[in-house]
Amino acid sequence: ESIIRRNMLLAEENRRILDNYGIKAIDVMGATGSGKTTLIIQICKRLKDRYRIAVIKGDLTSSIDSDMILKEGVKSVQVNTGRECHLDASQIRKALEKLELSSLDLIFIENVGNLICPAEFPLGSHKRIVVISITEGPYTVIKHPFMFMDADIVVINKMDLAEAMKVDSDKLVQDIRSINPRANVVKAICRDGIGIDDIIHALNL
Amino acid sequence: ESIIRRNMLLAEENRRILDNYGIKAIDVMGATGSGKTTLIIQICKRLKDRYRIAVIKGDLTSSIDSDMILKEGVKSVQVNTGRECHLDASQIRKALEKLELSSLDLIFIENVGNLICPAEFPLGSHKRIVVISITEGPYTVIKHPFMFMDADIVVINKMDLAEAMKVDSDKLVQDIRSINPRANVVKAICRDGIGIDDIIHALNL
Numbered sequence: 206e207s208i209i210r211r212n213m214l215l216a217e218e219n220r221r222i223l224d225n226y227g228i229k230a231i232d233v234m235g236a237t238g239s240g241k242t243t244l245i246i247q248i249c250k251r252l253k254d255r256y257r258i259a260v261i262k263g264d265l266t267s268s269i270d271s272d273m274i275l276k277e278g279v280k281s282v283q284v285n286t287g288r289e290c291h292l293d294a295s296q297i298r299k300a301l302e303k304l305e306l307s308s309l310d311l312i313f314i315e316n317v318g319n320l321i322c323p324a325e326f327p328l329g330s331h332k333r334i335v336v337i338s339i340t341e342g343p344y345t346v347i348k349h350p351f352m353f354m355d356a357d358i359v360v361i362n363k364m365d366l367a368e369a370m371k372v373d374s375d376k377l378v379q380d381i382r383s384i385n386p387r388a389n390v391v392k393a394i395c396r397d398g399i400g401i402d403d404i405i406h407a408l409n410l
Numbered sequence: 411e412s413i414i415r416r417n418m419l420l421a422e423e424n425r426r427i428l429d430n431y432g433i434k435a436i437d438v439m440g441a442t443g444s445g446k447t448t449l450i451i452q453i454c455k456r457l458k459d460r461y462r463i464a465v466i467k468g469d470l471t472s473s474i475d476s477d478m479i480l481k482e483g484v485k486s487v488q489v490n491t492g493r494e495c496h497l498d499a500s501q502i503r504k505a506l507e508k509l510e511l512s513s514l515d516l517i518f519i520e521n522v523g524n525l526i527c528p529a530e531f532p533l534g535s536h537k538r539i540v541v542i543s544i545t546e547g548p549y550t551v552i553k554h555p556f557m558f559m560d561a562d563i564v565v566i567n568k569m570d571l572a573e574a575m576k577v578d579s580d581k582l583v584q585d586i587r588s589i590n591p592r593a594n595v596v597k598a599i600c601r602d603g604i605g606i607d608d609i610i611h612a613l614n615l
């Protein structure tokens with residue numbers, strides 16, 4: 206599949222650019238509304254005094270997330286993917302050209318809300334966080350094996366709703382471990398800041 | 411885009427086959443874990459004495475949903491899409507060939523859990539239901555306009571969690587109406603059977 210191959214080469218170029226500037230890039234992926242933006246904002250609140258941060262956000266349309274991040278005083282670039290269900294490496298390259306890379310340490314790349322397509326299109330990042338929500342039910346991990354295979358950190362979010370959902374979060378942890386034994390799994394309530402320090406620690410930040 | 415065009419022709423063929431047998435086919439779409447299977451099972455409980463029903467389910471892998479439906483005494487065909495983020499018309503054609511069409515009145519087609527890709531690939535159905543969950547947050551509709559443009563019914567599910575999520579369901583209804591004024595919107599708690607009769611009524615069943 207030459208589209209996949211071409212994307213991979215562009216992703217490697219992005220990675221070289223980031224490494225030249227000493228910038229760490231972190232993918233944040235997950236289904237629509239799982240808590241990606243909430244997580245990024247919570248991380249930024251804690252880290253923006255120690256690191257110079259920017260966020261690249263992909264959505265089909267609108268600048269809702271990007272505007273929210275700008276309100277936090279964090280640089281943000283919005284990428285609109287139109288009908289494409291994932292960001293690709295060429296879009297990230299263009300976004301990097303809009304940022305002043307010499308003045309950044311850390312870039313979060315929030316992908317389009319989708320648990321399938323982003324797994325096929327690496328962007329050149331150093332780490333990948335996947336955010337699932339307990340509200341998605343018990344089979345989220347089993348049904349989407351490819352998304353979890355390359356995850357460094359998996360966040361099980363909205364744990365405040367675990368009881369109402371009657372979903373066993375320990376079973377979800379097992380499902381993740383059976384696909385990817387080296388993934389760091391953190392149970393969180395991102396909206397309330399619970400679990401954020403563990404995620405920052407897992408990122409070595 | 412010749413893949414899209416070819417799919418459209420196959421979808422029209424599927425539609426002719428269904429019409430020849432007098433079978434109504436209903437798409438059920440929505441993000442991962444929004445409540446599609448729960449909705450279908452609740453509808454089947456109420457309708458299986460009046461209609462002969464089958465369900466075609468698409469998932470990347472596994473037969474979890476199909477097995478659940480079979481447990482309800484309803485015929486089910488599982489389609490595994492591999493790395494594809496949506497069902498396509500050729501897969502539905504093969505699934506139809508596995509069913510005894512002369513002994514069916516109604517087919518539900520539950521798509522892969524994804525709010526983007528299925529909108530691009532019509533399957534030949536008569537009606538489309540889109541299930542969103544209040545737990546996905548306030549921007550689900552605005553961020554995915556294409557999915558709602560052709561919806562006949564939109565179900566806002568998991569209303570039992572609306573208060574905990576602090577999401578305004580009336581604003582979601584407005585968002586749907588501004589994209590698609592003719593869509594029938596039903597607030598539901600599928601797990602508890604609330605809203606199901608309204609959905610059945612909206613389907614003219």
Ligand SMILES: Nc1nc2c(ncn2[C@@H]2O[C@H](COP(=O)(O)OP(=O)(O)OP(=O)(O)O)[C@@H](O)[C@H]2O)c(=O)[nH]1
Pocket residue numbers: 235236237238239240241242243244270317318319362363364365366393394395396397545546547548549553574575577
């Ligand atoms: N109950 C609960 N709600 C949460 C939590 N974290 C986030 N939310 C809510 O979930 C909704 C979606 O959160 P977002 O952070 O926008 O999710 P997202 O993954 O960025 O969504 P998209 O970018 O649109 O795919 C919002 O209403 C948040 O307030 C949590 O821990 N508990």
Ligand SMILES: Nc1nc2c(ncn2[C@@H]2O[C@H](COP(=O)(O)OP(=O)(O)OP(=O)(O)O)[C@@H](O)[C@H]2O)c(=O)[nH]1
Pocket residue numbers: 340341342343344348369370372440441442443444445446447448449475522523524567568569570571598599600601602
């Ligand atoms: N709280 C609550 N949970 C619900 C409701 N409806 C469904 N659920 C739960 O949500 C989870 C997912 O439901 P499913 O019906 O499997 O969702 P789905 O859309 O078929 O999921 P996929 O086919 O995997 O994309 C399950 O744990 C259900 O029990 C509801 O009205 N309220």
Ligand SMILES: [Mg+2]
Pocket residue numbers: 241242243270315
């Ligand atoms: Mg977001």
Ligand SMILES: [Mg+2]
Pocket residue numbers: 446447448475520
């Ligand atoms: Mg299902």
